[in-house]
Amino acid sequence: MRDESGTQTAMSTLFVFYLLAFAGSLAYSIIRVPDLLARFRWPYIWTEAFVRFVDYAIPVTVAALAASYSLFLRRGRVRQPFYRLVAPQLTLLVVLAILYSVLLLGFYPRSSGLLRELRVLTRVARGFLSEAEKLVKRGDHAGGLEYYERYLSIDPRYQRVLDRRDELRRGLAASPSEKPRPEPQPVPRVQDLSAGKSPYELLRLAQGFFDKEDYFSANYYATLAAELDPKREDAQRLAARAWERIRSRQFSREQKAEAEFYRQKMRGYQLYQGGDYLAAYYHFLELQRQKSGDPDVVHFLGESRYKVAQETFFLGEARAADLLPGTQDLLFVNPRQDGARELVSIGRMASGPEGTFFRNIEVVRFGGGASPYHYLASYGKLKRIEAVRGQPGSAGRLDVLLHGIDRQTRGLDLLPRVLEGAEKPGSRELRYLLQLSPAQEELEALVAPGSDMEDRLAGVSLTAIWQARRNAARYGQIEAFLAQEILMRLLLPFAFLNLGLLAMAVGWSYRFVSLGRRPALAYLFLPVFPVAATLLYSLYLRAHRILLGYALLAWQFRAALVALGVLEGVILAAMLVALAGQRSE
């Protein structure tokens, strides 16, 4: 079948060029692959090939269209006006531009981020391995085993480490003094019956428990009712009666162990009601080890864990987040309401099923009349405080919990280390909490400047950059950098269209002028097309970079955005005119 419209020719040429470009990107990625864990090697190669392919998609398209129009579409085959010849291919170009935009704005940032992440995970895994070997050499087999396990959670099929881990496990199993600690299962929070209830309803609930002789629950709900409405003396009386029943419970001599357990339960309950949730959590955890299934213990362990999670985080979860994909080197100004400023550096941020965790947090607080305060925290967990509905002045906020605890053992807390500060802030809130001004969506765009800043921004979605730009100045970022990144990303689909149209016009205008066979030498010249197209594309981007930079700094973002739209519209119109001006004969 004759390809009268030339679309098939254009598509075939584009297909061959894209195929070759992807093969070239793949070959480049194979040659240039960095030193990675073996299991990351191929995912890295494929992802890098995709990233390179998208990087060069515009010049490759331009080269393919120029080659197609100048060499393969020939005057002899085309017996129709040029506008008819070009119309279906304009549709093809628009479709390709849309596909390119989807790849660029949807998949490209994620892929760029993944490349970085695979490099970081390799470094982290090798750090674990080296630490494990160091600990084993020092004779700390349990510690070594822990680090081998952590390495294997990144690279689970590495036989040498698997063997080493099994060997250590066998050794530790044989030695009673060095048994590895089992990781306890997380305790689910028992359904809290108090949620959304009025003091009257709580009191009725408490009365019900009292009647069923469940005095701990009766006291708990009666106390809650009294807290919600301090004027309710009946609630206070019921709480007092329930406590009296708890206190006065008698045990026979044979029930000595049971009595002791009951006394411990009372102690835990007192800790909980006294607000020392951390102590209560460890206390009930110990009681659960002694007697699992006790309903009071299960209930108050869940409750105290819930309360603890409002102020602290579990270190195991934070360490597990080291293995998740994340963003490196955040640096931003954190303005505070008291007039002071904080410069916050975060080594790494990663989100997983347990929440968002930070590693290597460092804060310098200064200004606002207070003396400087400088501290470091190895880990932190993001906590979102939702705004209370209907309460005026209540706004949601983000906190970083800086107090890490061990899920199982008391005393292994990880607290911020103060480096400078004549006076420690008095309240726990100031010491172990970092209140964040940026929204979570904005955080990933607040990266520290540096030579690889552009590379790192490439891994950030357009939405995140767009949101971060709005308040960039508040967070100490140079707004123009983020704004320019947005404009340059928005420019690329236009560049695809405009340069594609230019390639069609120039290709047709300077087409092969013979009806005879194309000489084989012509095919040898085709590799020059992508190189020339790459240079043209770089020129186009560079000129836009200068113009948009000026527009941003002189007129601000919105005007620059409009200027970009107008400029690209004018170029598009000029390209269409250039294309329409071509003759088919």
Next chain:
Amino acid sequence: MLRVKNALRLPALFLLFFILLAILFTGLALLELRVSASAENPRVLHALLAGRLLPTLRGVLPASVLAALILVLFPMHRRPGNRFFSFLLPLAAAFAVLAVGWPLLGGLPPPRTTAPTPARFLLAGRIQDAAGSVLYVETLDGERLRGVVRFDRAAPSARLRYAPTAAVELREGELAVRGEGLALSGPARPAYGPMLRGGRGLGDRLLEGYLADFARLNQELDERYRVSRPGFYFSCLALLLSFFAAGLFFRLSRWPLANVLLGLLIMRGFLALFRLLRDGLAGELSKLLPNPTLMAYLPEVALLVVGLILLLVDLLFFPFDRWQREARGA
């Protein structure tokens, strides 16, 4: 008669292309400067832009002349005129513009510029690359800084360092910041400079190569002009002749687009050859060629010889109206 008329319009076209390109290149270069120095005090910024106008015009002159000469090749081959005039007139116009424009623009005294202030290199209330490090400066008052925090990515433990006050000093292209427990220095780079930084892809490298070659060419022309006027004119002639003679490649085959790309590639090669002979191979060749005058003019001689050979080949083997003939034949 029509052929002579076609040839006569070429110098006018050359001048039109040259003016447009010179305006475009100068405009872009000044905008680039305006962007990078945007943080500067407005009075100093205006003085800086006014002061840089003539040097920028002079800097873009060779590139504009060569690019305009290349653009003239397109109408020249589409509507071929008298061969002799078509070659001579644009070349003479280009030579006149370059040989007169360069000394003229160099001779005009540029307006006095004011010394840069630290505001160009440090932004208050922003985290930025400055003085060879990453810095945050709360306020900037002349040369006094308040609330300075340094971020050191490579530090093993604490990466932030705070100094309540510091002083900034700008000397010979170096920016130094000194405060309590803080001593930093590094090249003074404009705060908004990163907005102009391109990527590291193939296209950017090619473009940088072009710009570097033109910068080297400007330097060479300047040196020639200062040492000897005949030498300067000889350099201009060799350069223009070789570029224009490479127009031969525009008519090499029946595939005009490939011809144009090949021609541009060859011209790019001339710039690279010029630099290679001047910088790369000069040392080696001086051992083979003991004549210091010949050595001094080796790149120009090489370009002139190549240009003359191309011209000879063009005259002997390539009909001047080949595009028309091919089009008619097809």
